[in-house]
Amino acid sequence: MSSKKNADITADIQNGMNSQKKRYYRKNVEFFKLLEKVKLWPSRSGTLHGIKSIKIHSNTAEVTTFCGEMFIIWNSRNSRASRWLRNKWSFCACGKCKIPAWKIEKYTTTMMTQKWGSGL
Numbered sequence: 001m002s003s004k005k006n007a008d009i010t011a012d013i014q015n016g017m018n019s020q021k022k023r024y025y026r027k028n029v030e031f032f033k034l035l036e037k038v039k040l041w042p043s044r045s046g047t048l049h050g051i052k053s054i055k056i057h058s059n060t061a062e063v064t065t066f067c068g069e070m071f072i073i074w075n076s077r078n079s080r081a082s083r084w085l086r087n088k089w090s091f092c093a094c095g096k097c098k099i100p101a102w103k104i105e106k107y108t109t110t111m112m113t114q115k116w117g118s119g120l
């Protein structure tokens with residue numbers, strides 16, 4: 001398993017969606033809190049990165065990924081990444097970040113629950 005290519009994790013996501021384990025979060029859970037929980041970050045290109053550390057300030061957060069990227073994000077439920085985390089279901093995991101399957105499953109169960117919850 002030394003492939004440097006990004007892994008297709010669509011199957012893992014589907015497994016996560018089918019998982020019996022459910023974690024409930026309020027619909028209005030803060031975006032940063034969500035990131036802190038799932039520790040995943042979707043890049044512009046559609047690659048999912050693992051978050052190594054996240055430093056939350058008031059309206060911004062400093063995110064460092066496992067593959068060494070560092071950037072500032074804004075706390076907005078309507079941001080591209082926020083929408084992505086809630087709605088996107090088919091993408092690739094970063095080959096350098098080595099995101100474990102359980103983390104992806106946690107992400108999908110969390111997101112699915114939130115999606116269902118938002119319709120109530």
Ligand SMILES: [Zn+2]
Nearest residue numbers: 049067094097
């Ligand atoms: Zn990465």
